Amino acid sequence: MSDFIPVNTPLLDGNEKKYLNECIDTGWISSEGPFVKNLEAEFSSYIGQKYGSCVANGSVAIDVAIRAMKEVYKWQDNDEIIVPNFTIISTAQSVVYNNLKPVFVDAEPYTWNIDTSKIEAMISPRTRAIMVVHIYGLPTDMNKIFELAKKYDLKIIEDAAQAHGQSYYNKKCGGMSDISTFSFYANKHIACGEGGIVITSSDKLIEKVNYFKNLCFSKDRFVHNDLGWNFRMSNLQAAVAYAQFEKLEKSIQQKIKMGELYQELLKDIPAQLPVHKTDYAQNNYWVFGLVLNPDVKFDAKEVMQKLADKGIGCRPFFYPLNEQPVFQKLGISDNIERPISRNLYKKGFYIPSGLGLKENEMYRVAEAVRSLF
Amino acid sequence: MSDFIPVNTPLLDGNEKKYLNECIDTGWISSEGPFVKNLEAEFSSYIGQKYGSCVANGSVAIDVAIRAMKEVYKWQDNDEIIVPNFTIISTAQSVVYNNLKPVFVDAEPYTWNIDTSKIEAMISPRTRAIMVVHIYGLPTDMNKIFELAKKYDLKIIEDAAQAHGQSYYNKKCGGMSDISTFSFYANKHIACGEGGIVITSSDKLIEKVNYFKNLCFSKDRFVHNDLGWNFRMSNLQAAVAYAQFEKLEKSIQQKIKMGELYQELLKDIPAQLPVHKTDYAQNNYWVFGLVLNPDVKFDAKEVMQKLADKGIGCRPFFYPLNEQPVFQKLGISDNIERPISRNLYKKGFYIPSGLGLKENEMYRVAEAVRSLF
Numbered sequence: 001m002s003d004f005i006p007v008n009t010p011l012l013d014g015n016e017k018k019y020l021n022e023c024i025d026t027g028w029i030s031s032e033g034p035f036v037k038n039l040e041a042e043f044s045s046y047i048g049q050k051y052g053s054c055v056a057n058g059s060v061a062i063d064v065a066i067r068a069m070k071e072v073y074k075w076q077d078n079d080e081i082i083v084p085n086f087t088i089i090s091t092a093q094s095v096v097y098n099n100l101k102p103v104f105v106d107a108e109p110y111t112w113n114i115d116t117s118k119i120e121a122m123i124s125p126r127t128r129a130i131m132v133v134h135i136y137g138l139p140t141d142m143n144k145i146f147e148l149a150k151k152y153d154l155k156i157i158e159d160a161a162q163a164h165g166q167s168y169y170n171k172k173c174g175g176m177s178d179i180s181t182f183s184f185y186a187n188k189h190i191a192c193g194e195g196g197i198v199i200t201s202s203d204k205l206i207e208k209v210n211y212f213k214n215l216c217f218s219k220d221r222f223v224h225n226d227l228g229w230n231f232r233m234s235n236l237q238a239a240v241a242y243a244q245f246e247k248l249e250k251s252i253q254q255k256i257k258m259g260e261l262y263q264e265l266l267k268d269i270p271a272q273l274p275v276h277k278t279d280y281a282q283n284n285y286w287v288f289g290l291v292l293n294p295d296v297k298f299d300a301k302e303v304m305q306k307l308a309d310k311g312i313g314c315r316p317f318f319y320p321l322n323e324q325p326v327f328q329k330l331g332i333s334d335n336i337e338r339p340i341s342r343n344l345y346k347k348g349f350y351i352p353s354g355l356g357l358k359e360n361e362m363y364r365v366a367e368a369v370r371s372l373f
Numbered sequence: 374m375s376d377f378i379p380v381n382t383p384l385l386d387g388n389e390k391k392y393l394n395e396c397i398d399t400g401w402i403s404s405e406g407p408f409v410k411n412l413e414a415e416f417s418s419y420i421g422q423k424y425g426s427c428v429a430n431g432s433v434a435i436d437v438a439i440r441a442m443k444e445v446y447k448w449q450d451n452d453e454i455i456v457p458n459f460t461i462i463s464t465a466q467s468v469v470y471n472n473l474k475p476v477f478v479d480a481e482p483y484t485w486n487i488d489t490s491k492i493e494a495m496i497s498p499r500t501r502a503i504m505v506v507h508i509y510g511l512p513t514d515m516n517k518i519f520e521l522a523k524k525y526d527l528k529i530i531e532d533a534a535q536a537h538g539q540s541y542y543n544k545k546c547g548g549m550s551d552i553s554t555f556s557f558y559a560n561k562h563i564a565c566g567e568g569g570i571v572i573t574s575s576d577k578l579i580e581k582v583n584y585f586k587n588l589c590f591s592k593d594r595f596v597h598n599d600l601g602w603n604f605r606m607s608n609l610q611a612a613v614a615y616a617q618f619e620k621l622e623k624s625i626q627q628k629i630k631m632g633e634l635y636q637e638l639l640k641d642i643p644a645q646l647p648v649h650k651t652d653y654a655q656n657n658y659w660v661f662g663l664v665l666n667p668d669v670k671f672d673a674k675e676v677m678q679k680l681a682d683k684g685i686g687c688r689p690f691f692y693p694l695n696e697q698p699v700f701q702k703l704g705i706s707d708n709i710e711r712p713i714s715r716n717l718y719k720k721g722f723y724i725p726s727g728l729g730l731k732e733n734e735m736y737r738v739a740e741a742v743r744s745l746f
Contacts (some may be wrong), residue, residue, distance in 0.1 A: 012397045020393040020609070024385045027729060029566035029613065030559035056429045056567065059588065059603035089588060089597050096600065186403035186607075193402035193607025194429065215432065215462060216699070222692040222718075224462050224699045227469065230432035234559075234566025236393070236609050240402065319595040326589070326597045345595075356400060 005365060007313035008187035009356030012240070014247045019239035031214075033235025039242045043182075044199050046165075046245075048175035051206035053198045054233035054241075055213055058161040058183020059090035061196035064231055065179045066098045068198075068208035069129065069155060075100065079128045081157070084114035085321050086341040087133040091159055092321050095131075096332065103127070104322040106338035111275055112136060112289070112348075115340065116144035123148070129155040134163035134173050136350070137255070137286035138275055142168045142176050157181075161196075162286040164189035165248045169280050174199050179209075184241045187354060189251050189286065192240035195233050251355055252284045258353065258362065259285035265366035269373055270296050271347075285353065289317065290369070292347040300349040303372060307351075310368045317348030378738060380686035381560035382729030385613070387620045392612035404587075406608025412615045416555075417572050419538075419618075421548035424579035426571045427606035427614075428586055431534040431556020432463035434569035437604055438552045439471045441571075441581035442502065442528060448473065452501045454530070457487035458694050459714040460506040464532055465694050468504075469705065476500070477695040479711035484648050485509060485662070485721075488713065489517035496521070502528040507536035507546050509723070510628070510659035511648055515541045515549050530554075534569075535659040537562035538621045542653050547572050552582075557614045560727060562624050562659065565613035568606050624728055625657045631726065631735065632658035638739035642746055643669050644720075658726065662690065663742070665720040673722040676745060680724075683741045690721030 023029055036054050044052035055061045069075065077099040083092045086107035095102040103122050108115040112135045119130065130149060132140040149156050160166070160174035161183035167173065174180035179202070182188075184195035198209050216228035244251070263276055270293040276283055292300065304314040320341040327333045351365050396402055409427050417425035428434045442448065450472040456465045459480035468475040476495050481488040485508045492503065503522060505513040522529050533539070533547035534556035540546065547553035552575070555561075557568035571582050589601035617624075636649055643666040649656055665673065677687040693714040700706045724738050 010400050010402060012400060012402070016397045017394055020397070021390050023566075024389045024393070024613075027383050027385060029383060029385070029564065031567060033566075057603045057605070063602075088595070089600075090603065093588075093600050191402065193396075193406075193609050194404060194603075194605055195607075215466075220692075221689055222461070224692075224697050225702075226699050227462075227466050229436075230430045230463065230567075232430070232567055234568075234610060236566050236613060237607060240397075240609060316594055319593075319597075324597050326599050329598075 004311045005313060005352050005357070005361050007315045007350070007352050008354035010186055010191045011251070011355035015243040016240050019243050020236060023235050023239050028235045031232035031234055033238065035235050035238035035242045036233060039238045039245065040197070043197060043245055047172045047180070047199050049180070049199045050201040051199070053206060053209045053213065054238055055196045055198060055231045056233055057194045058181060058185060058196040060229070060231040061181035061183065061198050062090055062094040062159060063097060064209050064213050064229070065157065065181050065198050066094045066100070067212050068205050069157070069179060070098050070100065071208050072202070072204045073128065073155060075128050078126065080124060080126045081128060082119055082122060082130040083321065084131070084133050085338045086112060086318050086344055087135065087159070087321070088318060089321065089324060091131055091133060092327070096330070102321070102332065104333070104338065107340045107344060109340050110272070111138050111141070111278070112344060113138065113140040116141050119148055123152050127152065127154060129157055131157040131159060133159040133161070134166060136162055136274065136289055137166060137284045138278070139163060139166055139168040139173050139281045141280065161188065163284070165252045166284050167281060178202065179205055184237070184244070189255065190241055190244040190248060192237045192244065195237040195241050254355060255285045256282060258357065259283060259288060261359070261362055262288045262351070262366065265363070266290070266369060269370055287350040287353040289348055289350040291344060296347070296373070299346050304349050306372055307368055312352065312365055312368050314349045314351055317344050317350070319345050377684045378686060378725050378730070378734050380688045380723070380725050381727035383559055383564050384624070384728035388616040389613050392616050393609060396608050396612050401608045404605035404607055406611065408608050408611035408615045409606060412611045412618065413570065416570060416618055420545045420553070420572050422553070422572045423574040424572070426579060426582045426586065427611055428569045428571060428604045429606055430567045431554060431558060431569040432467070433602070433604040434554035434556065434571050435463055435467040435532060436470060437582050437586050437602070438530060438554050438571050439467045439473070440585050441578050442530070442552060443471050443473065444581050445575070445577045446501065446528060448501050451499065453497060453499045454501060455492055455495060455503040456694065457504070457506050458711045459485060459691050459717055460508065460532070460694070461691060462694065462697060464504055464506060465700070469703070475694070475705065477706070477711065480713045480717060482713050483645070484511050484514070484651070485717060486511065486513040489514050492517070492521055496525050500525065500527060502530055504530040504532060506532040506534070507539060509535055509647065509662055510539060510657045511651070512536060512539055512541040512546050512654045514653065534561065536657070538625050539657050540654060551575065552578055557610070557617070562628065562657070563614055563617040563621060565610045565617065568610040568614050627728060628658045629655065631730065632656060632661060634732070634735055635661045635724070635739065638736070639663070639742060642743055660723040660726040662721055662723040664717060669720070669746070672719050677722050679745055680741055685725065685738050685741050687722045687724055690717050690723070692718050
């Protein structure tokens with residue numbers, strides 16, 4: 001279909017080419033290159049933390065962040081980490097890969113973030129940290145998280161992969177925790193195809209992140225005291241991410257405008273739209289999600305199929321982590337129901353939201369959605 | 374030092390820029406892009422196997438290759454894999470991460486590859502595969518490997534990260550095994566900063582590699598039946614790797630010429646030089662290594678320091694895997710001595726060998742090396 005509108009179209013209209021050409025001209029393509037270093041320094045400073053460490057993607061960013069925390073804070077196997085039940089599997093998977101136990105907390109029905117009122121009941125003597133994920137561009141309500149972390153002496157991990165440049169009151173997402181992670185996947189506000197970064201202000205954590213992501217090379221290069229991974233990011237990826245970072249504020253303003261237009265065009269449909277604004281943040285719409293009302297006869301899967309037939313690419317909402325077959329197989333899930341995330345999966349999906357999406361395409365998308373009801 | 378000669382200088386004089394610009398112009402930066410697909414199809418065909426799967430780097434290529442083999446061949450935890458003792462830790466580490474046991478076989482003193490005469494003694498009822506690594510551009514003597522694999526019903530894994538475009542008799546390295554891996558690290562014959570590929574002719578193996586490297590996404594996208602990783606390669610990385618692949622034969626010819634020049638310039642020094650040619654292969658000199666003769670009073674570390682003082686960047690040989698502190702700590706190493714790899718580490722190092730190295734620089738390197746004795 002020639003006029004198919006994909007769920008994501010990136011916008012690469014800044015210095016991307018110029019910087020890539022610089023990489024080739026200078027021969028700097030490896031992870032030792034200057035764009036990697038500059039991105040680490042400037043992005044961490046923008047976020048309000050001291051250090052950054054570029055990695056291959058947002059999933060491995062979480063792998064290595066938790067590994068570093070486990071090492072530095074001397075967590076034991078089977079210690080527990082609170083994880084939102086409504087998010088990508090990379091979060092809980094990193095917990096499992098580090099021989100820790102994810103404890104799933106259901107989502108809040110309107111913001112789709114972790115329900116902060118349900119966390120305390122899940123804290124045990126073995127809980128070591130709370131992981132928050134700022135879902136789809138709207139921050140988690142952090143004050144409650146800060147309070148619990150203080151009360152129970154817990155660390156905070158922020159997955160800010162969906163919230164580049166977003167703020168909670170006046171603090172940047174990724175800047176409110178012991179360690180945070182970002183993804184630069186092709187559909188992110190800062191996109192370089194595959195890429196990510198770990199951010200922290202801790203000397204000890206950044207040292208461990210840099211160590212584990214680089215195969216635990218030591219001073220005597222090929223002598224290894226630990227097992228790490230190769231999770232390095234090349235200078236090519238960093239060049240594009242850096243160019244995208246330069247125009248982040250502009251991208252965010254554009255995303256908010258797009259969100260406002262969709263809000264207006266879709267306000268009458270029988271579905272819940274993203275929260276546009278709270279007292280702590282203006283949604284910056286990483287993606288524009290919809291949750292069908294209970295009285296709508298069809299579920300998200302059927303709607304996405306109907307929209308695909310009209311040439312509109314959509315993507316489902318996340319599957320509840322506690323129901324993941326792999327976690328059930330591994331005996332990690334309990335039997336407690338998480339009805340909100342279950343409903344979000346069943347009734348939720350998102351529509352084309354990339355920065356490269358044109359206004360006339362947004363009208364076509366909205367018209368197609370409206371025509372279903 | 375302004376005239377410092379680094380151990381590696383890449384040569385990026387082909388279509389690298391053109392293809393990178395294409396990525397930006399078309400918006401294809403993600404792992405779904407056309408350079409990824411073309412590289413997979415054409416590189417695997419060049420190697421003589423049916424399928425390729427691009428990944429983030431050469432280390433994770435081994436991680437996912439062994440994971441796929443374990444799954445498809447139904448290997449059990451603690452099954453054993455024969456691994457060369459003289460190579461990078463990524464090989465044995467991937468075995469360990471997959472809950473398998475690496476069994477280390479010492480190197481052959483002249484080719485520095487696994488000593489094929491010492492493998493059979495290390496085969497047990499639990500041995501499932503032999504991993505070979507073609508060291509520094511010279512292939513392993515595979516006929517003995519084929520014979521053992523047949524006799525004991527073992528699979529073969531080839532790490533061909535150091536042997537792009539190399540052949541054993543008339544068969545390409547990476548094309549003689551059940552599964553093989555390549556790295557496109559910045560110092561490889563095909564270089565894109567960070568990148569790698571898994572090659573196989575098995576439908577089942579490639580399916581599992583593609584599954585595990587992409588977070589085990591399923592038909593119902595966010596429902597996961599297994600835990601995988603994000604090991605995807607972006608289209609940007611593939612664009613550069615593809616441009617480098619186009620001129621691989623030319624690069625190899627240049628590397629052989631460079632090897633011949635170093636052989637000539639260094640023929641009288643008290644050190645063993647790489648084997649230039651065997652009955653099965655012409656060395657294509659990924660790097661040019663030297664092993665100091667037993668009567669030389671200083672070891673590789675001292676020589677590398679002296680050369681660094683003269684503005685020449687060198688790199689040590691690999692540390693024997695059986696002696697790695699991490700494997701001793703994990704109780705994986707036995708107490709059998711591997712004297713050849715021990716000596717290679719103590720006395721071996723390599724000198725600047727990148728494709729971007731100029732002839733006058735090679736004379737300077739050789740002169741600096743000769744002046745030490």
